[in-house]
Amino acid sequence: MSDEERYSRQQLIPGWNQEKLEKSTIILVGVGAIGSYVGTILVSSGIGKLILIEYDTIEISNLNRQLLYHAKDVGKSKAEIAAKKLRLINPDIEIDWINKKMEEVSVTIYEEADVIIGCLDTFIGRRWINSMAARVQKPLILGGMFAFLGDVQVIIPEVTPCFECQPLIPDEELAQACTPFGEERKKDREEIEEEPPLPAVATLSSIIGGFMAQETLKILLGLGSNIENYLFYDGLNNATTIIPLAKSEDCPVCGELYDLEQIEFIVSSTETVNDLILRLALTYGLEKPDIMVQGRFLDTEKKISEKNLSAKTVAFILDKNLAKPIKVVLQIQE
Ligand SMILES: [Zn+2]
Structure with missing residues (x-):
């Protein structure tokens, strides 16, 4: 044959x-x-x-x-x-x-x-x-x-x-x-x-x-x-x-293999926290993420401009699909 x-x-x-x-x-x-x-x-x-x-x-x-x-x-x-x-x-x-x-x-x-x-x-x-x-x-x-x-x-x-x-x-x-x-x-x-x-x-x-x-x-x-x-x-x-998974920067096996840049997220000051949450959920495959800045959750109905955040704000994203929070830098643009 x-x-x-x-x-x-x-x-x-x-x-x-x-x-x-x-x-x-x-x-x-x-x-x-x-x-x-x-x-x-x-x-x-x-x-x-x-x-x-x-x-x-x-x-x-x-x-x-x-x-x-x-x-x-x-x-x-x-x-x-x-x-x-x-x-x-x-x-x-x-x-x-x-x-x-x-x-x-x-x-x-x-x-x-x-x-x-x-x-x-x-x-x-x-x-x-x-x-x-x-x-x-x-x-x-x-x-x-x-x-x-x-x-x-x-x-x-x-x-x-x-x-x-x-x-x-x-x-x-x-x-x-x-x-x-x-x-x-x-x-x-x-x-x-x-x-x-x-x-x-x-x-x-x-x-x-x-x-x-x-x-x-x-x-x-x-x-x-x-x-x-x-x-x-x-x-x-x-x-x-x-189920889309996220790489873990702290992964004991592959963490060092990745040249991970700091995760940056562009945010418009005119959008609401809810808009941002939706985009984060789509980007990272999350269910209903919460955004924590300096130990406090952002109020979801408010606009970003009302939150008095600095142009580069370090935030943690928490979600029930994540074993631990993701750290991101919110780049806030006018
Ligand atoms: Zn890994």
């Missing part, structure tokens, strides 16, 4: 470039439910090389959704069996498998990737791979699910907020020591992995895996924008919500 024939239908898509895909290397960390689908789609689509990183073995309870594994595979290495099955799907793809924890894999392997994909079900695992992706400066796609709910985040180094920037990590998770490459983190992760199993169904893993594979292909092909940059999916209501 010629390559041309195998990929002929996707090559009808405007902007498709099969050669670009064939030159790409993808690292897939976690080949469980979502990873099974991501691997299957990418291998079928004709990427160049796939590196699987997974230390787990196959259990009977995996078989309802981890579709690369069959009853006779129980007890075997997921990485090894996934590589075998994926080679059957497309023997032209170079597939390496590493039966180790991701923390034990050499940085030089991660440096090989054009895109890193993390299908990991713990916050601590996601935080670890996020810090590795930032270190090697590679795009990272994260996805997860819980029953009929799922999420996808696309992280482009120096462009989008990273996983650690986002306000959606529960406070108790953020409160844990952030030593991504330290022993302490490994121990934390092992403890978390002993928690009870999460509810999981194949429909969600196929949908979230589909989103993640699609974002990967778009990055490789240079097609369109990413999902800007956190997608939440609710399978019971068939609802997808895109």
Whole structure:
């Protein structure tokens, strides 16, 4: 079978470039439910090389959704069996498998990737791979699910907020020591992995895996924008919500990577505080922000000119979507 024939239908898509895909290397960390689908789609689509990183073995309870594994595979290495099955799907793809924890894999392997994909079900695992992706400066796609709910985040180094920037990590998770490459983190992760199993169904893993594979292909092909940059999916209501996240200047992982200028906001003295709030909400994807100047909230009905603010006023924007306030400089113009 010629390559041309195998990929002929996707090559009808405007902007498709099969050669670009064939030159790409993808690292897939976690080949469980979502990873099974991501691997299957990418291998079928004709990427160049796939590196699987997974230390787990196959259990009977995996078989309802981890579709690369069959009853006779129980007890075997997921990485090894996934590589075998994926080679059957497309023997032209170079597939390496590493039966180790991701923390034990050499940085030089991660440096090989054009895109890193993390299908990991713990916050601590996601935080670890996020810090590795930032270190090697590679795009990272994260996805997860819980029953009929799922999420996808696309992280482009120096462009989008990273996983650690986002306000959606529960406070108790953020409160844990952030030593991504330290022993302490490994121990934390092992403890978390002993928690009870999460509810999981194949429909969600196929949908979230589909989103993640699609974002990967778009990055490789240079097609369109990413999902800007956190997608939440609710399978019971068939609802997808895109939540724009803000970079955190104080982010322990990527904060130093960004040459962040002071955030300045041009304000007209004739507009009301409410007008300004609306613009801030649209700019930063906030719900109902409050503006605090010198420890006091601005009165929303009043005009800016009535507030006696200096031409450059430091203000803090507070909103329930933000883990902590954003600091901005209001540049007030006549
Ligand atoms: Zn960050």
